Amino acid sequence: MSLAQRLPDTALLGLPHLSAGSGILLVHDGATPRADILGALLARYTVLARRLKDVVEVKGHEHPLAVVDVRIRREADSVQLREAMGRLANRAVRRLFITEQSNRGATAEAEAFGAEAVVSRPFSAETLYPSVDRLIRAAIEERSAGGAAQREGLNAGIDAIERILQFAATGHQLTQEELYGQGDKVVGTLAETGLADWIAAVKRHHSQTFRHSLLVTGVAVGFGQMLGFGHADQRRLALGGLLHDIGKARIPLDILEKPGALDENELAIMRSHAAHGRDIMREKGGFSPEMIDVVAQHHELLDGSGYPDGLCGDRISDLVRTITVADIFSALIEERAYKTRLSSAHAYDIMVGMKGKLDPTLLGAFAHIALRTSLAA
Ligand SMILES: [Fe+2]
Numbered sequence: 001m002s003l004a005q006r007l008p009d010t011a012l013l014g015l016p017h018l019s020a021g022s023g024i025l026l027v028h029d030g031a032t033p034r035a036d037i038l039g040a041l042l043a044r045y046t047v048l049a050r051r052l053k054d055v056v057e058v059k060g061h062e063h064p065l066a067v068v069d070v071r072i073r074r075e076a077d078s079v080q081l082r083e084a085m086g087r088l089a090n091r092a093v094r095r096l097f098i099t100e101q102s103n104r105g106a107t108a109e110a111e112a113f114g115a116e117a118v119v120s121r122p123f124s125a126e127t128l129y130p131s132v133d134r135l136i137r138a139a140i141e142e143r144s145a146g147g148a149a150q151r152e153g154l155n156a157g158i159d160a161i162e163r164i165l166q167f168a169a170t171g172h173q174l175t176q177e178e179l180y181g182q183g184d185k186v187v188g189t190l191a192e193t194g195l196a197d198w199i200a201a202v203k204r205h206h207s208q209t210f211r212h213s214l215l216v217t218g219v220a221v222g223f224g225q226m227l228g229f230g231h232a233d234q235r236r237l238a239l240g241g242l243l244h245d246i247g248k249a250r251i252p253l254d255i256l257e258k259p260g261a262l263d264e265n266e267l268a269i270m271r272s273h274a275a276h277g278r279d280i281m282r283e284k285g286g287f288s289p290e291m292i293d294v295v296a297q298h299h300e301l302l303d304g305s306g307y308p309d310g311l312c313g314d315r316i317s318d319l320v321r322t323i324t325v326a327d328i329f330s331a332l333i334e335e336r337a338y339k340t341r342l343s344s345a346h347a348y349d350i351m352v353g354m355k356g357k358l359d360p361t362l363l364g365a366f367a368h369i370a371l372r373t374s375l376a377a
């Protein structure tokens with residue numbers, strides 16, 4: 001009997017709610033799983049090993065966690081991985097990735113495939129087990145907690161951003177139509193549970209990049225709902241929020257995630273994300289001009305002081321103006337490594353102080369979003 005077939009009859013230590021028969025799904029790319037990870041998992045958990053190409057539909061109650069030990073060397077590997085991850089029940093199966101290196105690039109790549117934790121080789125039981133336990137507990141708690149509607153919308157948003165990042169970084173194809181499906185779920189969830197709950201849920205996501213885009217999306221759609229926009233306009237806002245920072249896929253991670261203020265040179269590189277985003281969308285095609293404008297122009301300001309093109313008011317569409325308001329508000333209320341979060345009232349005061357730069361009518365209406373409830377990201 002091979003190691004992979006040896007499924008010990010052990011209870012999941014400290015995890016009494018996990019029913020017998022369920023366990024960790026170990027996804028590997030070789031003919032057999034690598035001995036280090038299989039051995040470490042088997043010492044403590046029930047494990048079912050599957051080759052990447054043999055992954056079939058997996059439900060959360062069968063396997064709350066997938067440990068993914070797959071090396072991505074070629075485009076074909078990432079396509080196969082994407083397909084396999086698509087067969088894991090949407091977010092009900094948590095994902096922990098094992099990487100060969102501990103750099104940010106490897107982590108970011110894993111996150112684009114839905115990793116919620118990344119453990120790099122060589123690892124010890126002390127580094128592996130806490131991450132495994134945390135994700136299994138999260139899966140079980142989430143299953144027993146309510147809020148199914150909210151999870152569906154949030155997961156749809158997370159999926160959409162994963163696909164957008166892969167689209168930007170690889171040959172993976174994506175159409176606006178596909179994203180609308182996920183945007184609609186976000187719209188439905190916000191209509192049902194409201195913006196405050198959305199922000200509270202988004203806050204728990206581990207990746208700053210995802211948190212920001214989910215927050216901008218929620219604020220933009222919540223704003224549209226408050227203004228009484230129809231469904232077609234709400235989904236345009238959802239798509240704009242999800243896509244707006246796609247160009248950051250081309251910004252080096254040491255700048256994107258620098259735990260301090262950027263110097264002048266770094267700031268210029270960071271600001272190039274708007275033009276990069278436009279390039280990505282034009283090169284790849286499949287997106288409407290108004291979505292390309294959102295990506296290219298969301299840092300333009302009505303008085304011409306924005307970037308990349310210094311456009312003035314009449315050149316900037318209502319959709320872009322709305323995303324800009326949501327983007328600035330979100331950035332202000334977010335906590336980042338180098339700054340504390342501002343209260344929504346404080347953030348709104350700062351935006352009101354940006355005289356001539358933001359649409360005054362939109363900003364007036366936005367007071368109801370910013371000041372109505374305490375929205376802390
Ligand atoms: Fe941006």
Ligand SMILES: [Fe+2]
Binds near residue numbers: 245
């Ligand atoms: Fe942004």
